[in-house]
Amino acid sequence: MELNDQAALTSGADFWSSTAAGAVPAITLTDGPHGVRLQGGDDLLTGRPATCFPPAVASGSTWDPDLLRRMGEALGDECRAMGVQVLLGPGINLKRTPLGGRNFEYFSEDPLVAGMLAAAWVSGLQSRGVGASLKHFAVNSQETDRMRVSADVDERSLRELYLRAFQRVVTTAQPWTVMCAYNKVNGVYASQNHFLLTEVLRDEWGFRGVVVSDWGAVVDRVEAVRAGLDLTMPGPDATGDQALADAVNDGRLPAPILAQAAQRVSDLVAKTFKDQADAYDVSAHHELAREIAARGIVLLKNEGDLLPLSAGQTVAVLGEPARTPRYQGGGSSQITPTRLDDALTAISESAPGKVTFITDPALAARSDVAIVFAATEQETEGADRESLDLPREQLDLIARVAAANPRTVVVLSNGAVVATSPWDSAVPALMEGWLLGQAGGSAIADVLFGRVNPSGRLAETIPMKLADHPSYLDFPGEAGHVRYGEGIHVGYRGFDARAQEVAYPFGFGLSYTTFAYGEATATLSDIGDLEIRLAVSNTGSRDGREVVQAYVSLDGSRVRRAPRELKAFANVPIAAGSSREVTLHIDRADLAYWDTKLSRWVVENGTYTISVGASSRDIRTTVAVEIPGDEARYPLTADSTLGEWLSDPRGAEVLMDVFAKMAAEGGGGMAGALTMDPAMLQMAMSFPLVRMAMFPGSPFTAEALAELVEAANS
Numbered sequence: 147m148e149l150n151d152q153a154a155l156t157s158g159a160d161f162w163s164s165t166a167a168g169a170v171p172a173i174t175l176t177d178g179p180h181g182v183r184l185q186g187g188d189d190l191l192t193g194r195p196a197t198c199f200p201p202a203v204a205s206g207s208t209w210d211p212d213l214l215r216r217m218g219e220a221l222g223d224e225c226r227a228m229g230v231q232v233l234l235g236p237g238i239n240l241k242r243t244p245l246g247g248r249n250f251e252y253f254s255e256d257p258l259v260a261g262m263l264a265a266a267w268v269s270g271l272q273s274r275g276v277g278a279s280l281k282h283f284a285v286n287s288q289e290t291d292r293m294r295v296s297a298d299v300d301e302r303s304l305r306e307l308y309l310r311a312f313q314r315v316v317t318t319a320q321p322w323t324v325m326c327a328y329n330k331v332n333g334v335y336a337s338q339n340h341f342l343l344t345e346v347l348r349d350e351w352g353f354r355g356v357v358v359s360d361w362g363a364v365v366d367r368v369e370a371v372r373a374g375l376d377l378t379m380p381g382p383d384a385t386g387d388q389a390l391a392d393a394v395n396d397g398r399l400p401a402p403i404l405a406q407a408a409q410r411v412s413d414l415v416a417k418t419f420k421d422q423a424d425a426y427d428v429s430a431h432h433e434l435a436r437e438i439a440a441r442g443i444v445l446l447k448n449e450g451d452l453l454p455l456s457a458g459q460t461v462a463v464l465g466e467p468a469r470t471p472r473y474q475g476g477g478s479s480q481i482t483p484t485r486l487d488d489a490l491t492a493i494s495e496s497a498p499g500k501v502t503f504i505t506d507p508a509l510a511a512r513s514d515v516a517i518v519f520a521a522t523e524q525e526t527e528g529a530d531r532e533s534l535d536l537p538r539e540q541l542d543l544i545a546r547v548a549a550a551n552p553r554t555v556v557v558l559s560n561g562a563v564v565a566t567s568p569w570d571s572a573v574p575a576l577m578e579g580w581l582l583g584q585a586g587g588s589a590i591a592d593v594l595f596g597r598v599n600p601s602g603r604l605a606e607t608i609p610m611k612l613a614d615h616p617s618y619l620d621f622p623g624e625a626g627h628v629r630y631g632e633g634i635h636v637g638y639r640g641f642d643a644r645a646q647e648v649a650y651p652f653g654f655g656l657s658y659t660t661f662a663y664g665e666a667t668a669t670l671s672d673i674g675d676l677e678i679r680l681a682v683s684n685t686g687s688r689d690g691r692e693v694v695q696a697y698v699s700l701d702g703s704r705v706r707r708a709p710r711e712l713k714a715f716a717n718v719p720i721a722a723g724s725s726r727e728v729t730l731h732i733d734r735a736d737l738a739y740w741d742t743k744l745s746r747w748v749v750e751n752g753t754y755t756i757s758v759g760a761s762s763r764d765i766r767t768t769v770a771v772e773i774p775g776d777e778a779r780y781p782l783t784a785d786s787t788l789g790e791w792l793s794d795p796r797g798a799e800v801l802m803d804v805f806a807k808m809a810a811e812g813g814g815g816m817a818g819a820l821t822m823d824p825a826m827l828q829m830a831m832s833f834p835l836v837r838m839a840m841f842p843g844s845p846f847t848a849e850a851l852a853e854l855v856e857a858a859n860s
Contacts, residue, residue, distance in 0.1 A: 149401075152408035153390040156371060158381030161185075167383060170412045173380065175279070175629045179235020179251065180205070180474070180583060181481035182224045188453070196224055197431040198481035201474055202237060202263075202276025203561055205443035206253030207580065207602040207655075209693045210717040211266035218278075220434055223277040223426040231418035232277040232323060232358075234478075236264045238311045239327075241562070241606050242287035242636055243617040247530040250475040250561030250581050254605035255637030255652065257796055258736070261314030262371040268319040275419030279321030280315055282360055284308055284342055285630075286327035289530045290622035293362075296330035299630035302705075304331075305740035305747075306637050309346065316351045317753025322414055323356045326375060328363045337363045343374030356414045368393045376407040386528055394719040401501055428484050432585055436487075437587035438635050439582035441691075444602035445656040447564070449574035452553055454596030454658055455515060456757075457497045462510045464547055465519030465540070466778075469503065472559040473586050477527025479557050483584035489519065489557070492591035507546035511708055516551040517594070518544050525561030525581075530622060534612050541569055548572040558588060563608045567649045578602070596658060601691035601717070603655040603761070607638045610649050616640025639708035642666075653712070653761035659686030659722060663694075663766035666758045670771060674734035674749070680767060683727050684720040691719050696730045697757045698737065698763070705737055705739055710762060713737070723798075730758070737773060743780050782858045784851045788838065789831035791858070800857045804845050 151167040159172055162185065166172040177183040177494050182196040199205070199217055208214070225233050227762040237251040238260045246252070253260040263725060268278040285297040285308045299308060314503075315321060324347060327336040339358050347353045358377040364370045367378060367386035378386065393399035398571050423593040445453070455461065474480060494501040502513065510516040520540040525531065535541070536558075548554045555575040556563060570576050577600075579841075581591055592598040609615050616639075620631035638652035664681035671677065678696055697710035714730040738747035738753065759765035782790065782797045791797040830838070835854070837845040846854075 147405070147408060149391050149394060149404075150387070152404050153387040155408040155411045156376060156390065156404070157367070157378045157383040157386055160382065161380040164377065164411065164415070173231035173418055174229055174728075175232040175234060175648050176230050177235075177478045178221065179234040179237055180223060180479060181483075182228055182230055182233060183481055184230055192482050194228065195482050195484045196228070197435055198430070198441050198474055198483040198584040199435045200439045200586070201479070201561065201581050202248045202253045203250040204265060204580040206259065206605040207442040207444055207578075208438065208717070209259065209263075209464060209603050209605070209715055210441060211262050212717075213441060214263045215266040215270035217436060217438060218267040219273060220426075220431050222271045222274025222276040223423065224431070225271075226274060226423040227426045228416050229422045229466065230276065232279055232414075233271060234279045234281065234325065236267045236278065236316065236665065237281050238264045238794060239282055240292070240308060240311070242630070243530075243621045244533045244534060244563045244606065244609070244612070244615060245621065246287055246562060247525055248475070248477070248524050248527050249606075251479055253526075256605065256712050257310035257314070259605050259715070261311035262715075265315045265319040268315055268321045269696055270822055272319070272322060276415075277355075277414060277418055279323040279325045279358060280312060280321040281322050281325035282327035282336075282777060283312055283347070284327060284336060286329050286336075287330050287772065288622050288628065289528055290529070291626065293328045294330070294626060295623060296333050296334055296627045296629050300633060300783065301742050302740045302771060303614060303630060303633045303636075306634055306732060313351055315766050316347065316353050320353070321355060322417070323358045323377075324353060325358050325360055328360050328852055335363075335365055337375055338366060338369045338373045340373040348374060350855065354551040356410045368399055371404055371407050372399060374411045413597065417836065425592070432485060435583050436585035436589050436592070439586045439637050439837070440592045440598040441604050442580060442582065443589065443593050443600055444578040444604055444654075445593070445600040446578055446650055446654075447570060447576040448656055448658075452515070452575040453553065453594060456495070457500070457595070459497065459500060459514040459542070459652055460512075461493065461497055461501045462513035462516045462551070463493060463501060463503045463519070464505070464507065464510065464516065464543060465521075466557050468493075468517070468519040469802070471587055472521045473583055474581050475525040475561045476525070479527070481584075486584050487587035489587040489590045492588040493517070493594065495593045496591050507543060508550055510547045510554070512552065513551065516547050516554045518547050518554060518556045519559065520544060520556060521559035522561065522564060531562065534563065534609075536564055544569055545572065547817070555594070559586075563606055565649070566608060567610050570649070578604075580677045585804045596688070599658045599688050599690040601693065603653050603693045604650055605652070607641055607648050607652045608650040610647055614641070614646055614648070634706065635708060639711065642709040642762065648763075650764040652823040655693070655761075657686075657690045659684055659688040659690040661685065661690070661692045661720070661760070663758065666756065666767040666769045668756055668769045668771045670773070674773070676732040676756070676771060677735070678714065678730040678732065678758060678769065680728055680758060681725050682720060683725040686723050687722050689719070689721045691717060692760065693717050694728050694730065694738040695759060695761065696732065697759070698732070699755045699757065700750060700752050705741075706749070707739070710757060712762070732756075738776075741778060744778060748778045749773065749776045750778075783856060784836040785834045787832055787834050791835065792831070794858070797858045800854055804854070808845055831859060
């Protein structure tokens, strides 16, 4: 391939197409991730009608990879029908803060939930010959100053949390593309970050696909390609193409680097589908969207078993969102739906002649049940939220209706968590309806009337107030930087570490039935993986689903850890009165922490507690397992402290030989003081040996230290 063709292949031809060069044809890339947003001409606001599936805020609450795989397959079918070769999704950035304006496009505050669901979505989509674009790589957890801000995060938090979901999807599902983020990571633009795009993504994780830029994310084409970026979007960018060719010609950019980027784009084009499908089943996809939406609804309160409703009850419906639904957020993922269900119509059809839409809260007392629909005003790409509160007029409506009718249900529509305290104490039933896509209205009615038993679980914690959140003091940053000061204590990890009261915990969700847990047992395989087994029984009168969650902790760890970390979950359908044997699998690798001294993953030796339950704060059974650790000896240096030397078996051996030799020669001084005086020894434990060399009578001369270090590490 000629140099100019290589350069041209690494940028787009227009807003949504790659460039055709040489024998390589162009392909179409378009926005997702909860629908195919194929636009025509210069219209950047609307696109062709497509199924608006529930955004990730709702699909993430299903905790069901199989359901997400089916959604991916359906999206792939729609892509083929529209001639789209790459769908830009899924988004898996962590919900570091509940104020994130794009949280509706992301699955969870936990990397396991996000990674498991996204991997299934990618596998489903790519099974149809359509490429996924895993985004936004990496540490893109806010919209404020998103094009320039530097997300400053320590190495351990970066590895264990913000990269962990990406790692899982790349290693298990091999997305055909990964999209780099707009922001900087520790001062370096993601689009020019060799550490992220090459050292981690390709060299460590084995990514074989194309790294594509977010639209407009590239600052310097030459540096981006050098770092590992393959495709800059959008285009055309004749100036950038020429800059790449010039850089190769004058030796600033090695020719094989550009050739490799062009080859990756060519390989991507070659493996996408060739034959466009005629159509897809619009009705079937709408029904799938309805199924996912109903499964994503989280029942937060149901005092007195107010729900489900019966068709014979009279129902007062209040709140404009009941008839004018909020079903998706704003920005690049905005879909023109094939149809749109509203909750008022669906509820009216469920109880013919019994449903009245009213605007006067005093009138709610005349009905058996009142349902108030409340929604946030807007969540959108490009802007973060300023508050967790619902609009004041909606809070007033809830209060007035609850005062008029003690049998009040509140249904929320929101793209990220909202504050429910203290107003939720006045209502007996509360349903978190998220943004549910085009079939959300029918899905809400399905759950309200019990056609679907709610099984959604919170994938993000609902705090009592914003100031309680671990990210509160370090968001959105200033002077071009945002410090991830909470470190590894993101979301529920931080709430649990501080024993902080929450409104509703991570993993929580009610059902119209009840579940009992048997005693958990654990088996350690030959390769160190864990299998947790237990019986779960449906003790109620309705068929239902339980999301069984396994959290891991390690008391006495040598590193700072969260009190509990989710390491496995299973979404289990159980018939009324029946029991199921549930098996939860935990890979040994998922027990590891990132050791910053050794720059690698390490499984620590110790007795691990596996806590199995219905949420992060509803633990039903525990089991302890002894896990053998990895070899993780830190090399000793002259700058290692006396305590570090004495805690290392080999270090202690060679050091005590020195002290013994001095004692045998009748010497006192430092060695004598350290061996005879416990207080002196305790004080000296934090001294590096090289500093102790400065004290009179010290045995640690430069020559002696060099010999000690060599002996300890040999």
